[in-house]
Amino acid sequence: MPIAKIFSVRKLSNLKERRFLFGRLDAIIFKAIILSAIGIVFYACALVYTKINQFTNDGNGGVEAMGDNRCRVLIIDGQGGRIGKQLAEAIGQDPRIELTAAGTxxxxxxxxxxxxxxxxATGENxxxxxxxxxxxxxxPIGIVIADALMxxxxxRMAAAVGQSLAKKILIPVNKCDNIVIGTGGRPVAELIExxxxxxxKAVNSGAY
Incomplete structure (x- = not known):
């Protein structure tokens, strides 16, 4: 067989082998891409499902899932708001507390x-x-007594406080004919402390 023909046959054979190899390589790469895409989709679906499940099953209506589970403290005061101000000064900077005030x-x-x-905010509502x-x-204890604080x-205010499911921490101030027995005439500053x-303590323990 002539040498030129031998080289021609070999070239043709090599070309076919290359096409075959490249064809198989392309198929393998394509399959790898498809499998990777399917894996990513499944992972994303699982992640979304986990987040939704965590949000819907959270006892605080999703607050913990959103990263905000601070204790919501409401200070209520009237007159000049002196007691409320001192309470706010003492706990207002605590990052675990979401502090709100309502003045009469x-x-x-x-x-x-x-x-x-x-x-x-201000007022009954x-x-x-x-x-x-x-x-x-x-x-002050007057916030649970109708017509207190002059x-x-x-x-309606007194009923709202009394009927609330919140923990109530009341400071006994013996004014407006409402006398609390057992306070022993302690200074208001000491009672606020x-x-x-x-x-x-309630914030630390989560018992609220």
């Missing part, structure tokens, strides 16, 4: 905001709405 009058609200409260979502309610606490300690 605008002066009390402003004073509590000076104590560090960023979210505040502000108290009622705040009580619905609070984990802890703090303030009439600033309305029956004890109230703050109870709030922080």
């Amino acid at each position: 009058n605008s002066a009390a609200t402003v004073n509590m905001m000076k104590g560090g409260v960023r979210t505040a 502000a108290v009622v709405v705040g009580c619905r979502r609070a984990d802890i309610i703090a303030g 009439g600033e606490v309305t029956p 004890e109230a703050v300690a109870l709030i922080l």
